[in-house]
Amino acid sequence: MEKLQNREISGKQKVRSAEVGTDILKALAELSPATSLSNLAEHVQMPASKVHRYLQALIASGFAQQDQVTNHYSLGREALMVGLAALASMDVLKVAAVPLAELRDALNETCFLAIWANKGATVVQLQQAVRAVTLVTQVGSVLPLLSSATGLTFAAYLPEVETAELREYELQADSNHPLADTAKYQQHLQQVRQQGLHAVHGLLMPGVDALSAPVFDAYGRVAAVLTVVGPGTVFDADEAGMAAERLKQTAEAISWRMGYTRP
Incomplete structure (x- = not known):
């Protein structure tokens, strides 16, 4: 004993x-x-x-x-x-899987994770809202740089050399885009960085609003963008609203798990 x-x-x-x-x-x-x-x-x-x-x-x-x-x-x-x-071992898809599902459950809006691939912002994980009408967003979808909350969030945090060619390509198709002016474009990206997230209202699809926030890796680089989308009639995409706060908290939690420490 x-x-x-x-x-x-x-x-x-x-x-x-x-x-x-x-x-x-x-x-x-x-x-x-x-x-x-x-x-x-x-x-x-x-x-x-x-x-x-x-x-x-x-x-x-x-x-x-x-x-x-x-x-x-x-x-x-x-x-x-x-x-x-x-x-x-820090794979953003693995790290984000559970928080993404929890965000969808909390907001009951479609939530997805996008990474920057060779063609731009690409959806790699998706959690659809649990309601009769869901938004058509699929894994593998490539979102525009200038006309989506996801694309503009990537643009705000990626080195300009990685996005310049895609911006030029999109402006060739729409030279009258509100962000065609370089000064306005840079000012817009600075606002995204200051707020830590970005909201769009019917920009990509009429009647559909979106909120996006960046996810960082241990080196402080943007590893992914977390986005919530929903019908403008029911989804509050206000950058100062509850959904925006919950989105930022989730993105920060994933970033922390990736090894990121806020400066």
Whole structure:
């Protein structure tokens, strides 16, 4: 009985030790690129002597390193390898699947996820509204750059070189487009970035409104755009409305899961 109790105590100590070790690793990441022992100890609210002991173990395993000139600590090569492996496993389609369905359930409007492909904004995931009349949006659909909330959201966050050719192509077909003027176009994209989302009212399809928000990856690049569409008669696509707030929260949650940290 005594041996069993000792094993349980030992097991709990090992778990606690692992938790402390991961707390210190997280702190090294948060205080990157490097930090002093005193700053690290203050950050994790532990005695410097205790933090130092854990650091020595982390250095021995390659998860931390110490600069011999400054004596500051930083993440080691093994931590880098783990981080890279985690990034490689972050597939936006997998990460967004459940939040997309939950957004549809919360709003009862058609919701979809689009990525930027060779032909532009392409729908890759779709959750249709549960009602008698649904909107015709299909997986594989390519949305216009200048006449959809999804396309304009991509345009706001992608490097201009990636969207310039498509914009020129669309303007050849409609030279009178409201965003044909370059200055107005750039001003419009700046407004999208300031608001963190974009709304259109009947722009692509008469009577159909849409709200879009960007999803970012760990490097701060736009990985996808999350969009809600619905009939203008029942769907409140106001950028200050409840649906817009829920959309932004969902996009931010997916971005966080992708490893993105807001500046």
